[in-house]
Amino acid sequence: MEMVAASKMKKAQQRMLASRPYSEKITKVISHLANAHPEFTHPYMKEVGELKRVGIIIISSDRGLCGGLNTNLFRSLLKEVADYQAKGIEVEICTIGKKATSFFKNLGLNIKSVLTDLGDAPHFDDLLGTVKVMLDAYDNDEIQQLSVAYNRFENTMTQVPTTAQLIPMVASESESMSHHWDYLYEPDAQTALSALLVRYIEAIVYQGLVENIASEQSSRMIAMKSATDNAGDMVDDLELVYNKARQAAITQEISEIVSGAAAV
Amino acid sequence: MSMIHVDIVSATESLYSGEAKCVFAPGSNGELGIYPQHLALLSTLKPGEVRVETESGIESIYVSGGIVEIQPNIVTIFSDTAIRAHDLDESKALEAKKRAEEAMLDADSSHDISSTQAALAESMVQLQMISKMRGKKI
Numbered sequence: 001m002e003m004v005a006a007s008k009m010k011k012a013q014q015r016m017l018a019s020r021p022y023s024e025k026i027t028k029v030i031s032h033l034a035n036a037h038p039e040f041t042h043p044y045m046k047e048v049g050e051l052k053r054v055g056i057i058i059i060s061s062d063r064g065l066c067g068g069l070n071t072n073l074f075r076s077l078l079k080e081v082a083d084y085q086a087k088g089i090e091v092e093i094c095t096i097g098k099k100a101t102s103f104f105k106n107l108g109l110n111i112k113s114v115l116t117d118l119g120d121a122p123h124f125d126d127l128l129g130t131v132k133v134m135l136d137a138y139d140n141d142e143i144q145q146l147s148v149a150y151n152r153f154e155n156t157m158t159q160v161p162t163t164a165q166l167i168p169m170v171a172s173e174s175e176s177m178s179h180h181w182d183y184l185y186e187p188d189a190q191t192a193l194s195a196l197l198v199r200y201i202e203a204i205v206y207q208g209l210v211e212n213i214a215s216e217q218s219s220r221m222i223a224m225k226s227a228t229d230n231a232g233d234m235v236d237d238l239e240l241v242y243n244k245a246r247q248a249a250i251t252q253e254i255s256e257i258v259s260g261a262a263a264v
Numbered sequence: 265m266s267m268i269h270v271d272i273v274s275a276t277e278s279l280y281s282g283e284a285k286c287v288f289a290p291g292s293n294g295e296l297g298i299y300p301q302h303l304a305l306l307s308t309l310k311p312g313e314v315r316v317e318t319e320s321g322i323e324s325i326y327v328s329g330g331i332v333e334i335q336p337n338i339v340t341i342f343s344d345t346a347i348r349a350h351d352l353d354e355s356k357a358l359e360a361k362k363r364a365e366e367a368m369l370d371a372d373s374s375h376d377i378s379s380t381q382a383a384l385a386e387s388m389v390q391l392q393m394i395s396k397m398r399g400k401k402i
Contacts, residue, residue: 021278025271025340029306029333036304064381094364101367102379113360114367124275124345129356136357183333186293186307195308196331199342206275 001065002224008120009156009217015121016153016210023207026200030169033196036182040189044167044197048144053090055112055134055143056080056163059150059208060100061216062116067223069151069216070099073161077149080163081109092143094134096209112137120217122209124202131202138167146201150208151215157222159215164208166201266300270316272325274343279325280316287339288315289332296332298339305334314341 034045058077060070081091095101096115104111113133118126137143145165152162185192270287272280287298290312296305309330316323327343 015276018277019275021271021281022273022275022342025273026342029340032333032335033306094360095367102382105367106379106382111364111368113357114363115360116363125356128353129358129360132353132357133360181304183304183306186291186305192306192308192331196306196333199331199344203275 002221002228005217005221005224009214009221012120012210012214012217013153016207016214019203019207019210023203026196026203029196030200033183033193034169040193042190042193042197043139044201045169047168051087051089051144053092053143054084054145054147055092055094055137057094057130057134057146057148057166057205057208058096058100058104059148059205059212060095060097060103061212062098062118063216064099065223066216066220069159069219070097070103072159073149073151074100074103076161077163078107092137094130096130097212118209120213122206122213124206127202127205127209131198131205135167135198135201148205148208150212151219153211153214153218156218159219162208164204166204167197169197268298268300268302269338270341271339272314272316272327272341272343274330275345279343280323282316282318285317285319287317288313289339289341290314290327291332298334301336302334302339304336305332307332307334309341309343 056077058073060073064070084091090110092110092112093104094113094115095104095111096118098116101111101114101116113130115126115130134143134146138146146167147163147165149161149163151159154160183192267283267285268287270280270282270284271278286300289296289298290310292308292310296307309327309332311328312326314325314327316325325343327341328345330341330343332342333340
């Protein structure tokens with residue numbers, strides 16, 4: 001299983017790297033946009049006044065046996081959820097993966113949408129419905145903030161539970177272009193911006209999903225490796241116990257024979 | 265002659281990246297011809313052909329819609345991989361909602377398995393604790 005996970009991890013990593021250009025480029029465009037001075041401010045870019053409900057998209061794996069991967073993510077999320085609830089803010093969630101679905105269902109949180117059985121190579125289309133549910137909720141003012149939570153793939157040994165806010169967009173402070181400029185929009189500002197922002201959000205969620213799959217496979221590889229090692233240690237220990245027992249039995253038998261012979 | 269940097273990406277791969285003399289893209293309001301020092305522009309794309317004229321020849325790439333961002337020296341084209349239609353998205357959203365309702369109602373058997381597994385893990389931990397406590401007392 002370690003070997004299987006290792007080969008799957010390689011593929012998952014490739015997929016992750018392949019989708020990176022898209023999300024990097026679109027993030028760049030968004031940061032250009034944040035520095036431009038659009039004639040029309042899209043709702044996704046406005047700061048909302050009061051937070052009443054927040055939405056979180058939680059990405060987990062479908063299968064277990066991958067070490068503490070999901071548990072770590074859920075633990076950090078539970079803390080966040082408790083923080084929100086302490087402030088009187090309700091939490092609406094959307095789960096991707098069976099583990100998150102069953103975990104958060106047991107907690108009694110309101111699940112707005114569910115996506116499971118994605119397999120190792122998820123399609124971009126698979127996400128559209130789930131993301132749309134959350135965006136619709138935002139448009140209808142059912143939630144005032146949306147974030148995504150997943151395991152970021154650092155390297156084979158480390159995966160970091162991460163929560164990133166999607167909307168309203170956090171203004172980036174990277175490049176400050178002081179002069180006043182704006183894009184030309186076709187067909188019009190609203191259509192072009194919504195098309196771009198929706199794609200941006202989907203790209204970030206998709207990136208989170210493929211990173212989570214890479215994390216899952218590498219975490220499983222490590223978990224299975226340590227399971228194999230532990231089983232090996234156990235075999236060594238048991239072999240020692242067995243040999244001792246065998247030797248004791250032989251010694252006893254010999255001493256019985258010897259004492260029997262002496263009695264004759 | 266000044267050149268323009270072109271990146272064409274889709275969600276799953278990078279389709280083209282390099283310098284070009286000019287680019288033609290199927291904008292939603294008509295064909296866009298983009299030369300260096302173009303005005304900053306943001307447009308949606310129709311399905312069609314993107315032509316990139318480089319020094320060595322013309323590259324032709326098909327996009328099924330998407331978005332183009334133009335900065336004076338950089339053109340970025342985001343090609344859609346998914347087929348988008350309002351009705352289709354709507355029905356997918358409904359499906360996702362339905363799955364959520366099913367999960368909440370516990371109708372799906374696969375979730376039963378995972379919740380049973382969770383319960384099993386919990387009682388295993390309890391058993392371990394009990395045996396530890398016993399070990400201490402005796």
